[in-house]
Amino acid sequence: MPETSRRGLGRRVKVGTSVVLLLAATAAGVQFLRPLPEQRLVSAQDTHTVDGTTAIPWPAKGQAAVRVPGSGDIGVFGEQKPVPTASVAKVMTAYVVLKGHPLRKNDPGPRIEVDAKAVADGTSEHESRIVGLTVGAKYSQLDMLKMLMIPSANNVARLLARWDTGSDSEAAFVAKMNAAAKELGMDDTTYTDPSGLDAGTVSTAVDQLKLAEAVMKEEAFRAVVAMPNATIEGLPTPLINNNGNLLLAPGLSIKGIKTGSSTPAGGTLMWAAYKTVGGETPLILGTMMDQRVDGPDPDAANSLLLVKENSRKVIEAVRTALGSTPVIRKGQLVGHISDGLGGTTPLVATKDVAAIAVPGQRLRITLGTGTGTGTGGKGKPLPREAKAGTEVGVLTVGDGAGAKSVPIAVGAELTEPSFGARLTRLS
Structure with a gap:
């Protein structure tokens, strides 16, 4: 091949490589700068069933229901x-x-x-x-x-x-x-x-x-x-x-x-x-x-x-x-924060939680970023970075006004998704 042709081909290869690298860098930049997915609180358990059973003497016919506000439903009878x-x-x-x-x-x-x-x-x-x-x-x-x-x-x-x-x-x-x-x-x-x-x-x-x-x-x-x-x-x-x-x-x-x-x-x-x-x-x-x-x-x-x-x-x-029963212990793993890109950070309870219930009762457990007893739900946004032990939300045991809530904290350092996670994200 003539020298002139080889030099022309080399220039074209260099230009093509530069274009590919530029496109790759641009794509990587776009991926990195995309807004991060919304973080989610994921509970380790949605319910807790109190040990034992309670025999409720329901009537022979008809219908009935019993509830403790804050703890939740005790039982329902009949159609x-x-x-x-x-x-x-x-x-x-x-x-x-x-x-x-x-x-x-x-x-x-x-x-x-x-x-x-x-x-x-x-x-x-x-x-x-x-x-x-x-x-x-x-x-x-x-x-x-x-x-x-x-x-x-x-x-x-x-x-x-x-x-x-x-x-x-x-x-x-x-x-x-x-x-x-x-x-x-x-x-x-x-x-x-x-x-x-x-x-x-x-x-x-x-x-x-x-x-x-x-x-x-x-x-x-x-x-x-x-x-x-x-x-x-x-x-x-x-x-x-x-x-x-x-x-x-x-x-x-x-x-x-x-x-x-x-x-x-x-x-x-x-x-x-x-x-x-x-x-x-x-x-x-x-x-x-x-x-x-x-x-x-x-x-x-x-x-x-x-x-x-x-x-x-x-x-x-x-x-x-009816009595008081322990449901959550201080330091217990209660869920995690999902960053939406595959990363998770553990969440732990900062205090013991006891509920008033009967043996066999199923208690609802929810995680939320709200503040105050029994609120749960949405409140302040989750942080992107936090030291281990930082309180980031609440765990609520029970249902309705009077439900028991305690703060939850990150059990390890909370960090933003890595560069690799951002670069390879599909959503």
Whole structure:
């Protein structure tokens, strides 16, 4: 080959090589400068099951559910199909009224005038009601809540519905009840009236437990439903709680919530109890529905006795079994940070975590970057670099308000992805 041709070929090879190297360098630069993937907290375990088992004496039929807010569900019994609620519907009536017209404990609130419909409804012989009301008489909102929840007054439920919406009918209020149910995730619940007398008002034990947890956050509500009886100025006789025998049951610390009974519903009950465990006194919530005795049972009076007795057995068993159990130990590996490019950094708990639960209960475990007890979830962004021992998030044991949370820290130095990892990334 002539010398001139060899020199030309050499120049072309050099130019081609330079181009390839330039393209490779450009590609490497582009890879290196690409935004890094979002880091993720990956939990080592999503649940923890408490050692042992708890035998809950569920009823023979119907449906029920029990939960400790903060710890989570203890158990569910029966097919969760919508059934009539009877007067347990009044819990939602109280919830909607208190959301629109909040009360603090012992705050009487505005005065509400009795209308002609409430007086007329008070003469009905086949439903629970307050008798002796007079048109134009005024009672405080707190006293009206007592009439609603303690003796289960249907005429007061309807009166509060009309007062809340400024309407002559209850339809607008019922729409608010259904909207509140949707907001609480009560997907199998439909309200057709504010008292529960209508058989079209249906729900499940699991759905009603969601309502129980929400409404028991209301201080005024908790105070009212814990009353075995109450005297209202202007009423001829004291209010007597249909749930009085359970409220006064020794050793069970039952503080509400609402009974219900009707021929379509049988006996229904939403209840709240407490138990002191160490330095804590957790709330225990339960619902039981569709309880029926065999044979004739006018107005489900005997079915009401049945649901209360069946609930008492469940409450007693759960309170006996409830205790504090260790879930996470300080220094325990609880997960890792994934950098999205194959790199991981271990995460460890910085403190012990104990939960209040029953043997056999499955507790939820979550990791998050939020701060504060029971928050978890998203909060501050994860750092790209940190020394071993740096706190970067929280571990939460349980579910809902009152869940236990502790800080989590990186168990080794946290570093950004290496040059090689960035260069060879595929995503």
